[in-house]
Amino acid sequence: xxxxxxxxxxxxxxxxxxxxxxxxxxxxxxxxxxxxxxxxxxxxxxxxxxxxxxxxxxxxxxxxxxxxxxxxxxxxxxxxxxxxxxxxxxxxxxxxxxxxxxxxxxxxxxxxxxxxxxxxxxxxxxxxxxxxxxxxxxxxxxxxxxxxxxxxxxxxxxxxxxxxxxxxxxxxxxxxxxxxxxxxxxxxxxxxxxxxxxxxxxxxxxxxxxxxxxxxxxxxxxxxxxxxxxxxxxxxxxxxxxxxxxxxxxxxxxxxxxxxxxxxxxxxxxxxxxxxxxxxxxxxxxxxxxxxxxxxxxxxxxxxxxxxxxxxxxxxxxxxxxxxxxxxxxxxxx
Amino acid sequence: xxxxxxxxxxxxxxxxxxxxxxxxxxxxxxxxxxxxxxxxxxxxxxxxxxxxxxxxxxxxxxxxxxxxxxxxxxxxxxxxxxxxxxxxxxxxxxxxxxxxxxxxxxxxxxxxxxxxxxxxxxxxxxxxxxxxxxxxxxxxxxxxxxxxxxxxxxxxxxxxxxxxxxxxxxxxxxxxxxxxxxxxxxxxxxxxxxxxxxxxxxxxxxxxxxxxxxxxxxxxxxxxxxxxxxxxxxxxxxxxxxxxxxxxxxxxxxxxxxxxxxxxxxxxxxxxxxxxxxxxxxxxxxxxxxxxxxxxxxxxxxxxxxxxxxxxxxxxxxxxxxxxxxxxxxxxxxxxxxxxxxxxxxxxxxxxxxxxxxxxxxxxxxxxxxxxxxxxxxxxxxxxxxxxx
Numbered sequence: 001x002x003x004x005x006x007x008x009x010x011x012x013x014x015x016x017x018x019x020x021x022x023x024x025x026x027x028x029x030x031x032x033x034x035x036x037x038x039x040x041x042x043x044x045x046x047x048x049x050x051x052x053x054x055x056x057x058x059x060x061x062x063x064x065x066x067x068x069x070x071x072x073x074x075x076x077x078x079x080x081x082x083x084x085x086x087x088x089x090x091x092x093x094x095x096x097x098x099x100x101x102x103x104x105x106x107x108x109x110x111x112x113x114x115x116x117x118x119x120x121x122x123x124x125x126x127x128x129x130x131x132x133x134x135x136x137x138x139x140x141x142x143x144x145x146x147x148x149x150x151x152x153x154x155x156x157x158x159x160x161x162x163x164x165x166x167x168x169x170x171x172x173x174x175x176x177x178x179x180x181x182x183x184x185x186x187x188x189x190x191x192x193x194x195x196x197x198x199x200x201x202x203x204x205x206x207x208x209x210x211x212x213x214x215x216x217x218x219x220x221x222x223x224x225x226x227x228x229x230x231x232x233x234x235x236x237x238x239x240x241x242x243x244x245x246x247x248x249x250x251x252x253x254x255x256x257x258x259x260x261x262x263x264x265x266x267x268x269x270x271x272x273x274x275x276x277x278x279x280x281x282x283x284x285x286x287x288x289x290x291x292x293x294x295x296x297x298x299x300x301x302x303x304x305x306x307x308x309x310x311x312x313x314x315x316x317x318x319x320x321x322x323x324x325x326x327x328x329x330x331x332x333x334x
Numbered sequence: 335x336x337x338x339x340x341x342x343x344x345x346x347x348x349x350x351x352x353x354x355x356x357x358x359x360x361x362x363x364x365x366x367x368x369x370x371x372x373x374x375x376x377x378x379x380x381x382x383x384x385x386x387x388x389x390x391x392x393x394x395x396x397x398x399x400x401x402x403x404x405x406x407x408x409x410x411x412x413x414x415x416x417x418x419x420x421x422x423x424x425x426x427x428x429x430x431x432x433x434x435x436x437x438x439x440x441x442x443x444x445x446x447x448x449x450x451x452x453x454x455x456x457x458x459x460x461x462x463x464x465x466x467x468x469x470x471x472x473x474x475x476x477x478x479x480x481x482x483x484x485x486x487x488x489x490x491x492x493x494x495x496x497x498x499x500x501x502x503x504x505x506x507x508x509x510x511x512x513x514x515x516x517x518x519x520x521x522x523x524x525x526x527x528x529x530x531x532x533x534x535x536x537x538x539x540x541x542x543x544x545x546x547x548x549x550x551x552x553x554x555x556x557x558x559x560x561x562x563x564x565x566x567x568x569x570x571x572x573x574x575x576x577x578x579x580x581x582x583x584x585x586x587x588x589x590x591x592x593x594x595x596x597x598x599x600x601x602x603x604x605x606x607x608x609x610x611x612x613x614x615x616x617x618x619x620x621x622x623x624x625x626x627x628x629x630x631x632x633x634x635x636x637x638x639x640x641x642x643x644x645x646x647x648x649x650x651x652x653x654x655x656x657x658x659x660x661x662x663x664x665x666x667x668x669x670x671x672x673x674x675x676x677x678x679x680x681x682x683x684x685x686x687x688x689x690x691x692x693x694x695x696x697x698x699x700x701x702x703x704x705x706x707x708x709x710x711x712x713x714x715x716x717x718x719x720x721x722x723x
Contacts, residue, residue: 013511013512015504015507015508015511016503016504016507016508016511017504039508039511071335071508073335091335117337117402118337118338118402119337120335120336120337120501122335165495165497166497166501168497188497189495189496189497189498189500189501190495190497212495212496212543213496213543214495214496214497214500216500230452230496230497230500231496231541231543231544231545232540232544232545232547233544233545238555241555243553243555243557244553244557245552245553245554246550246551246552246553247550247551247553248549248550248551249545249546249547249548249549249550250547250567251547251567252536252540252541252544252546252547252567252569252571253450253541253544254452254500273534273536273547273569274534274536275536275567275568275569277567287554288555289552289553289554289555289560290552291552291561292550292552293550293563293565294550294563294565294566297565297566297567297568298568299536299568299569301534302527302531302532302533302534303534304447304534323507323511324511324512324514324531
């Protein structure tokens with residue numbers, strides 16, 4: 001069971017994007033950072049444990065002279081071995097900041113070279129993998145940036161080809177065990193998933209085809225790919241082989257966000273149908289099969305949810321954003 | 335974000351505008367033989383609708399509309415409807431035009447938000463076009479013009495993927511973000527809450543190509559199903575019944591986008607929501623807007639394709655009031671928040687000198703005069719009629 005906790009007010013409402021909430025947990029400082037995209041601006045809010053808002057900052061996408069402010073597609077904190085960077089993607093390019101958003105350390109303009117006039121050009125999908133930050137683009141290409149331990153000398157080291165339609169989301173995890181070599185998965189508008197192994201050169205391990213619906217959000221946990229789709233389905237795959245292990249008719253509308261509490265194997269799914277569901281993943285030790293059970297469902301009345309995240313590693317609290325809603329809703333389990 | 339959104343936005347908003355004007359004109363309908371020279375008749379109503387529809391579906395205009403371009407701001411788009419609403423003998427003063435635009439945008443916001451699938455916004459558009467054809471069904475040339483636009487829609491959108499439709503939907507929702515004007519007809523039907531937000535039902539048929547939530551299937555390495563469980567989703571959904579038709583003619587199945595106004599239901603809005611809305615808009619435009627000039631350039635190009643026949647000769651414009659009484663309209667005009675100052679924008683010289691002159695002429699007409707442009711004759715007696723409603 002979850003109960004509503006105190007909401008965190010936002011200066012601007014959340015935009016109707018997928019994966020529109022990023023959370024950076026800083027237990028050492030007793031702080032949680034939240035990032036939400038409003039439209040041409042993104043909002044960062046820091047809050048104390050009880051949800052008391054402490055600090056606020058607005059970021060904008062870099063503009064071209066004489067044209068309107070470009071829209072931001074996503075804002076996401078990337079935790080790297082020696083630093084944390086805040087990444088902001090827009091219709092112009094990719095901006096990277098220090099974790100509190102105070103200083104921009106890197107800017108990459110998108111190349112719209114071979115885009116047709118009817119094609120929207122943007123970057124979308126952000127994840128860190130080791131000391132790399134990977135960002136997806138409208139063309140399907142995934143840009144890999146090599147990030148030094150400190151300073152602004154960030155370098156575009158590779159462009160991954162694997163997708164033919166716009167990237168929607170990227171997820172990664174530390175490849176802990178020897179067998180678990182897949183440590184990044186990218187998703188796109190056609191529903192295709194690409195599973196990668198990171199390294200000085202990223203290697204494409206397997207592709208998991210879609211079935212017509214876009215894959216809007218993706219997570220990776222212990223070699224299990226969790227993918228949410230535009231038709232409300234949630235699927236679990238074996239990352240190394242691409243085998244489908246579970247198919248859940250999870251929501252009645254498009255799934256817009258997935259998040260993991262990796263310590264306990266909890267997965268949350270949020271969708272435009274106003275529901276947030278919590279699932280428990282595990283591997284059957286006897287046969288190695290992936291199993292999933294439903295833990296809890298929460299309805300956020302009359303709210304088209306657009307972002308949802310766990311707020312602590314044990315998955316006992318979560319935060320939710322909704323289209324047109326100028327606050328971050330918080331829940332904690334009882 | 336998506337470059338394909340403007341035709342959908344324009345056609346659907348235009349459709350809503352026609353529904354509202356039709357209902358309002360019908361409500362003031364006086365039988366032809368009993369009407370005085372200065373009263374609205376059935377003939378007048380048909381003429382207004384005909385004039386607006388023929389302007390909306392003008393070939394040059396539609397051609398410009400379908401070119402890939404970014405969405406305009408709400409303010410910029412409003413100027414198109416200002417002109418469209420005055421494409422005929424009808425005149426609306428600013429307060430009534432505000433109200434009309436509020437109703438149009440809230441109705442479309444509702445329809446887009448409640449579309450089961452992103453692709454269903456196309457069905458909403460077809461519903462509007464089907465109804466528009468109904469308004470002018472005795473004019474085959476005009477019906478043909480609308481059909482041509484429908485055909486263009488099918489060609490432009492028929493082959494798009496679900497992912498591309500999702501981007502279109504997100505772009506439309508960005509346009510409608512932060513609009514919470516309360517509309518009486520929505521409040522009465524309980525599709526809108528008193529805080530201005532729409533009710534999102536958690537029951538009814540799921541979208542086409544979506545399964546009813548509740549089933550979990552698990553498979554082994556070989557793909558064989560090994561376990562099946564169910565979970566309580568929390569909603570009360572049933573399977574989708576059938577898919578709407580995306581052809582020129584057909585059963586659209588979806589009711590969103592059909593005419594929700596009937597002659598008996600008065601068209602009202604509460605305007606308290608409107609001032610809040612404009613306040614948040616003006617907050618957004620505090621930063622100097624370098625867009626304004628470029629956006630207006632695009633707009634002028636679009637409007638260049640719009641042929642407006644000005645009322646010529648001695649015939650005065652007929653005034654239409656969107657409010658219940660003229661006093662209400664005057665009151666609304668007084669409490670209307672200060673508009674941001676309009677500037678005359680100089681169009682940059684283009685290679686086509688003639689086209690440039692035409693555009694400059696159109697842009698010159700955009701200079702805002704706050705004087706309501708109404709003629710005395712039909713206006714004054716409308717006042718008397720309003721009191722009877």
